[in-house]
Amino acid sequence: MASADFILGEFNRKIDERFRLSIPTELAEPLCENSTDLILVKERPGCLSLWNSTHWKAKLDAGVNLVKAKINAGRLEGRTADVQMLGRLLSTRHRNVQLAAKQRMLIPEGFREFLGVEAGGEVLIVGAAICVEIWRTDAWLANLEQQMPEFGGLLDTLSS
Amino acid sequence: MASADFILGEFNRKIDERFRLSIPTELAEPLCENSTDLILVKERPGCLSLWNSTHWKAKLDAGVNLVKAKINAGRLEGRTADVQMLGRLLSTRHRNVQLAAKQRMLIPEGFREFLGVEAGGEVLIVGAAICVEIWRTDAWLANLEQQMPEFGGLLDTLSS
DNA sequence: TACTTAGTGGGCTCAAATCCCACGACTCGA
DNA sequence: TCGAGTCGTGGGATTTGAGCCCACTAAGTA
Numbered sequence: 001m002a003s004a005d006f007i008l009g010e011f012n013r014k015i016d017e018r019f020r021l022s023i024p025t026e027l028a029e030p031l032c033e034n035s036t037d038l039i040l041v042k043e044r045p046g047c048l049s050l051w052n053s054t055h056w057k058a059k060l061d062a063g064v065n066l067v068k069a070k071i072n073a074g075r076l077e078g079r080t081a082d083v084q085m086l087g088r089l090l091s092t093r094h095r096n097v098q099l100a101a102k103q104r105m106l107i108p109e110g111f112r113e114f115l116g117v118e119a120g121g122e123v124l125i126v127g128a129a130i131c132v133e134i135w136r137t138d139a140w141l142a143n144l145e146q147q148m149p150e151f152g153g154l155l156d157t158l159s160s
Numbered sequence: 161m162a163s164a165d166f167i168l169g170e171f172n173r174k175i176d177e178r179f180r181l182s183i184p185t186e187l188a189e190p191l192c193e194n195s196t197d198l199i200l201v202k203e204r205p206g207c208l209s210l211w212n213s214t215h216w217k218a219k220l221d222a223g224v225n226l227v228k229a230k231i232n233a234g235r236l237e238g239r240t241a242d243v244q245m246l247g248r249l250l251s252t253r254h255r256n257v258q259l260a261a262k263q264r265m266l267i268p269e270g271f272r273e274f275l276g277v278e279a280g281g282e283v284l285i286v287g288a289a290i291c292v293e294i295w296r297t298d299a300w301l302a303n304l305e306q307q308m309p310e311f312g313g314l315l316d317t318l319s320s
Numbered sequence: 321t322a323c324t325t326a327g328t329g330g331g332c333t334c335a336a337a338t339c340c341c342a343c344g345a346c347t348c349g350a
Numbered sequence: 351t352c353g354a355g356t357c358g359t360g361g362g363a364t365t366t367g368a369g370c371c372c373a374c375t376a377a378g379t380a
Binding site: 174178182262264 | 325327
Binding site: 321322323324325326327328329330331332333334335336337338339340341342343344345346347348349350 | 351352353354355356357358359360361362363364365366367368369370371372373374375376377378379380
C-alpha cells in the first residue's frame, strides 16, 4: 500500500432521486489515486464502504489465496458449508462502481436496501483511514455511541 | 510543548446567526503561537475544545504514525476492522478549523449539534491550561458543580 | 472629548452541493 | 413490433454556505 495518509473527514450528503451520491472531494481524491474504479462493500446494515480497487484486490486476493491453498491441501474437507458461505459472500458483498463526473456514483440495486436509505434521503460520508464509509444517519449515531468510549484504548492497542 | 504559559480565563460569547464565534484575544493569542490553524475537538456533549494544531499533532501523531507504519509493514492485515474504526473515530472527533479576521471561527456542521447551541445562542469560552474549551452554558454549570469540590485535591495531586 | 481596540452584524462573491430536465437504453405488455 | 414506463447517465440551472471585507457600536484610554 502506498504510504498514503489516512482518509479522514465527515460529511453530510443527500442521495439523489435516482440513487446517486456525490463523494466530497477531500475523500474522493485519496480514494481514487490511480483510477475512478472503486469497490463498494456491504459492511453492516446501514453501512457501506468504498475502497480503492487496487487496494481492495490486494487485500482480498491475499485472503482468498490462503483459502484456496487450504482447499487444495485438503485442509478444509469438513468445512464445505463454510467455504460455500464464503463464496456466497464473495459474490454478494462487493461490487465495482465508478465515480462519474462531479464525483457522483450510483448506489446499485441490492446495496440500496442494505443501506436502508430511500431516494432523496440523507447519509453521512465518513473517512475511515483506509476506506470511505457511507452511513445511514441513525445507524451512525447508534454505532458512535457504542464505540466512542473505546477510542483511547483502540489507539493504544493498535499502536503498541 | 513550549514552556508556554497556561491558557486561562473565562468569557461569555455569542454565537452568530451564521455559527461564527469570535475567540477572545487573550485566549486566541497563546493558542495561535505559530499559525491560525487550530484543531476543534468534540470533548463531550455541550463541550468542544480548541487546540494549537502543532501541539495536537504532537499529541496524536505519535500514536497514529505508529499505526500507519504498521499498516505499511503489513502488520495489521487481520485488523482491518479495527483500523477502520480508528479512522472513523478520528474523522468524527476532530477537525481543522481556521481563525479568520477578528479571531473569528466557523463552527462546522456536526459540531453544532454536538455543542447543542442554536444560532444566536450564548457560550462560555474557557481557558483550560493547554487548550481552550467552548461550553454550552448549562453544561458548564453542571460540570462546575460537580468538579468544584475536587479542585483542592487536584492541585495537590498534580503538583506533588 | 477624541481616539483606539475588540466584538458583532451584515453585504458581496465564489464555489460547491443540490435540483431538475433531457436523452438513450432497456423491459414489459398489448 | 410498437409504445409506455423505468432506469442510468450527463449536464445545465439554482441555491446554499463559507470566506472576505467593511461598517457600526461599546468600552477602555490618553
